[in-house]
Amino acid sequence: MTQTRPRLLLIDGHSMAYRAFFALPAENFSTTTGQTTNAVYGFTSMLINVLRDERPTHVAVAFDVSRQSFRTEQYPEYKDGRAATPDEFRSQIPLVQQVLGAMNVTWLTLEGYEADDILATLAHQATEAGFDTLICSGDRDALQLVDDDVTVLYPVKGVSELSRMTPEKVQEKYGVPPHRYRDLAALVGEKSDNLPGVPGVGPKTAAKWITTYDGLDGVIAAADQIKGKAGENLRAHLSDVLRNARLNKLVCDLVLPKSAGELLWEGWDAEATAELFDVLEFATLQDRLRSQLSERQVGEFTAVAELPEVVATFRRLETGELAGWLESRDPSEPVGIAVAGEFAKGSGHITGLALSDGEEEVWCDPAAFDPGDESAWLAWLADPGRRKAVHDAKGLLWACAGRSWRVAGIEMDTALAAYLIRPDLRSYALEILVERYLGRELTAASTTADQPALEGIDAAGEDEAALGRRAGAVRDLAGVLAGELASHDVAGLLADMELPVLYVLADMETTGIGADTTHLSSLEAEFAGRAKEAVAAAHAAVDQQFNLRSPKQLQEILFEKLGMPKTKRTKTGYTTDAEALAGLFAKTGHPVLEAILRHRDVEKLKQTVDGLLAAVADDGRIHTTFHQTVAATGRLSSSDPNLQNIPVRTGAGREIRRGFVVTEGFDALMTCDYSQIEMRIMAHLSADxxxxxxxxxxxxxxxxxxxxxxxxxxxxxxxxxxxxxxxxxxxxxxxxxxxxxxxxxxxxxxxxxxxxxxxxxxFGGVRDYLRSVVDEARRKGYTETMFGRRRYLPDLSSDNRQRREMAERAALNAPIQGSAADIMKVAMLRVAAGLREAGLTSRILLQVHDELVLEVAPGERDRVEALVRDRMSHAAELAVPLEVSVGFGRDWDTAAH
DNA sequence: CGCCCAACGTA
DNA sequence: CGTACGTTGGGCGC
Structure with missing residues (x-):
């Protein structure tokens, strides 16, 4: 059964607030009454993040009382030479303490001791009592406290990013284990504490000595044997080193008003925080408290106790054992799946398979399956009643498609789930989600479906247990994310939209679209020739060689050599974009401009064609990858190659589209566009x-x-x-x-x-609607599409005008673009299902936001057209009709209409 | 080699 | 000083 330990979060209030003070520009953080709040804001923001990510059961913050401590008594110069604390900072400490009061977080000080000593004492008590402890401090002295039960969260830049300093990490970073960190610091010295070390001895040398002589005592004993200038310096500064060692030892047996066990955090006081944040003018933080620390997470020990802990056992299944394992699983329990192998562009190859039911993680090799394993596995995989959780399931689907394995019953894709909850994250890597939602660390396996291998690296050496841990993590995450989906009201979007779409996309990617390489190659040659001519013309026009692709060289030619009028500024100079060059041409009529524009044009086309040719696979088709968790609005994106930005506006561009062709066994390509879908959605949403x-x-x-x-x-x-x-x-x-x-x-x-x-x-309704969208988003913190897809926009209450206005525009656009994306996803599902149910061979190849490209089989044209028109136009019921235009042709251009 | 920027293609 | 994307080459710094 799962066991759990209480978890204590300790924060060095002074050091974290001080970091925030320097990380955040004071001018952006002041109240209307003139109080600077950057340190309070940064500290509070950090606190909310850590509470969210770490879910401690117990919390305390320690502060220094003054600069006076037992250390200054022993060494009056301690911390001398530090710049005086700015008043602007000092005035914020009481505010930080008020925030802690409103958040029901205990804070402590003790005359004569530093905050770090308090933290050391509490950490010591906590370990004795069987706690896990996290110490958030910007003071490296805290690293001496790190052990298997104590982790230091050390701020990297500012206070928003914290590095988890475990024993391994300390060893890796400093070359000594944490209990030797004091020794290292004593030798090196600490400038900010005015504790000089041995001159010429840095962390590298110190670590080497400490390792060689087994600690500082050994180094001192062996001081006479150490050669060179460094050894000489060591002997000359032994007393400094001994003093440093005495002063940097943290005191861990203080008598404090509260012990570690009495620091239970029972959640913040909603009224008090609202009132205080109001005074501090922290509009966003109250929302963040509410949205990021949902009730369930608010320090309730019972809730935390439900958090899965890593207690599963690992076992390697030998040939013949899988059938038995699958059979003895409780069918009501979801099984986490992780696969290792190579996965790309619609195909994949599994070299390792890990499964977890939460109690046991098992690993097996599909290549070693016996007939019994194989049939049990296929039956289990295809059984919709066997609940499965996968992270980024598409890789698995690709590999299964290649072996004709049917897959059903995936009820959770942890990447898709996390995307629906927070669609604007940069990455949905499993490690990141595990850290964010489970508060634990996942050591990465090198080759998995969601983290493809580099070419040439096979998975033979894959750490089987690591893959097992991934399966376990997926299974544990599935439970937590299911709760989050429900609390964000997006569980239906996962089950009824994103997961089903995943299967359709995997099919489209595996299928690919036919490429006419002969046509594309001749286009490439033509574009290359025209580009060359343009280069020659440009060089001739200015009587000089230069790289037309270089905006920098272009600026030199145009603005310095030719003295043309300056264009709009960019970060690095003056723009030379097409619009600006056309403007310059209108003014000067200089032939070089015409040549450059022509070159830009044709070079872009050439690059597009080059990319397409390079992407043609052995089967003569181009297999793009559609990304389902990239666009914050809910749209898909396409890459490797991007088939959603193939030129269409110019004649030469459309020539490229003629390179996408119908293939053997099919009659035509078919394009199906929603006409003016975003305007229709605007009409619907505004009810104008x-x-x-x-x-x-x-x-x-x-x-x-x-x-x-x-x-x-x-x-x-x-x-x-x-x-x-x-x-x-x-x-x-x-x-x-x-x-x-x-x-x-x-x-x-x-x-x-x-x-x-x-x-x-x-059209007053449109104006009213647009206003209400932003108002509502500001009130709720997020926008919503017709299907309930959310986009959180915390910048709507930013103090920075540019950020705020950008968020306002995003808020205007997200429901419209996002609803269109939702409708198209529904349409894809309905079309795919319709084709399947009717037993048709025709298939979907591409999606370009408001357009689908299909490949139509002989004799199916009329039925497919009727089916697609029906399914697309009724994907959603709007106040206006959804019109679909359809065309057929041998290639993508001809099929346009 | 990795990163940022300018530029430009699509919906 | 209009949203959402991906790719490219140049240029810079490690």
Missing amino acids: EGLISAFHSGEDLHTTVASRVFSVAPEAVDAEQRRKIKAMSYGLAYGLSAYGLSQQLTITPEEARGLMDEYFDR
Whole structure:
């Protein structure tokens, strides 16, 4: 059974607040009354993070009383020479203590001792009492306390990132075990404490001596034998070293008002924190308290006791043992799966398989299966009643597709679950999730489906137990994330949308799309030739060789040599983007500009084609990878190669699309687009009657909208008016400003403002909706799509105007872009299911946000068209119809419509 | 070799 | 001073 230990979090209040003080710019953190709050803010933010990530049962913070301590009595120069603590910092310490009061966190001081001594004493008591202890301190002296039960969280930069200093980590970083760290510090000295060490002796030398002579006592005893300048210095500074050793020893037997066992944390006082954060003007922190420390996590010992601990046993299953293991599992318990091998681009190969039911982790090698193992495994894998949890299950699906293994019953993908809970994380690596949600560390296996091997490294040497731990971690995470999904109201999105979509994507990737390499190669040659001509023309025009690809060299030529007028600034100089070059050409008519633009154009096309040719697999097809946890709005992304940004706007670009072709056994490619899906969603969400009726009018949307904005008959709308309205309509969904609109339409900001006013006069519902989106997001902390997909936007209450306004635009866009993404995902599921149920061979190849590309089998064309139109247009019921346009052709361009 | 930047392709 | 992505080459620093 799982056992658990209480967990004590100790924080050096002074040192962490001081770190925060220097990490956060004071000018961004002050209240309207002029109180600086950067240290309080940084400290509180750190505290919330650590409480969330570590889930301690017991918490205490220690402070220094003054600079006077028993150390200054023994050595009056101790900590001399330190710059005086700035008043701006000192005034914040009482505020930090008020925060701790409101959060019901015990804080302690003791006359004559430093905070570190208090922490050492509490850590000592905690270990005696069977606690795990975490010490959060920016003072390296704390490292001497590290052992199997005590971990130091040492701030790396600022206070937002903490490094877990375990015994192994201390050894790795300093070359000595933690109980020898004091010895090292004594030899090296500590400048900030005004404790000089042995001159010329740094951590490397000190570690070497300590290791060679078995500790400081040994080093001192052997001082006469140590050669060279360093040995000489050691002998000359022995008294300094001894003094350092005496002073850097932390006191661990103090008598304190509270003992470790009395530090139980029972959660914060909602009223008191709300009031205090109000005074401190910390708008975001109250939300973060609420959203990141859900009730379940608030220090309830019973809740923490439910946290899985690493107690599972590991066993290697020999040939013939898997069947028995699978059979004896409790079917109601989910099994965590982890696989090792190579996984990429729609295929995979499993070299190791680990399973965990929470009590036992087992490993086996599919290559060693006997017929009994094989049939038991296949039956288990395909049984939807056998509950499975996987992290990033696509790799497993790829490998299974290659061996025709059917997979069913995956009820949890921990990467997808974490994405639904927090869609804006940079990484959903298993290690990170385990740390975040289980508060434990996972030592990485080198080759797994969610962490593909580097080419050439096989998994033969894979640590079997490490893979077992991954399976165990996935299984444990599954339980915690299921709770989080429920509390974020997104459990349905995982079960009914993301997990089913995962299977469709895996199929699409395994299938790939046919490439006409002959066509692509001849295009490549043509683009290469034209690029070369452009280079020659550019060189001739300025009578000089230069690299046209280098913005830096371009700037030198244009602005220095030719003295052209300066363009808009970038971080590193002046922009040479296409728009700016076109502007310069209009002013100067210099032929080099035309050559550069031509080169840029054709070079981009060439690169795209190069990339595609390089991506053609042995089967003559291109297998992209779709990413399901990258875009914060819920969209998919595509890479290796990215098939969602293949050119389409120019003739030359469309030539590239002719390189994607229908293949043997199929009749045509078919493209199916949602027309104006984002505008339709805007109409639906805003319920604006004018916009809704525009969609029902049956006429061109932008013309209809323009006729109302300009108060003219639809027939009287000219091309220019339509263009402006189209730009604005789309811009609105992106949080476009009047200034931005004026830039895009090359009109004055006043004209743009007038245009927007007219627009909102006619379509007031849109304006009201856009306002309400931001208001609601600010209130709730997140936006929501039609299907309940959330995006958290803490920057909505940022003090930094740029960040805040960026978050506002993201808030405007996320429900619209995200709802479109949701609808498309539903459509994909319905189309895939429809094709399967009807027994059709036609298949989905690509998704490009609002477009699907299918490959249609002979004789299926009409049925597939009817099916796709139906399934796509009814993927969601909106206040306006969802229109789908369809086309067929031998290639992607011809199939466009 | 890894990182950032500018530039540019798509929806 | 319009959202969401991925890829590329140049340039810099390790």
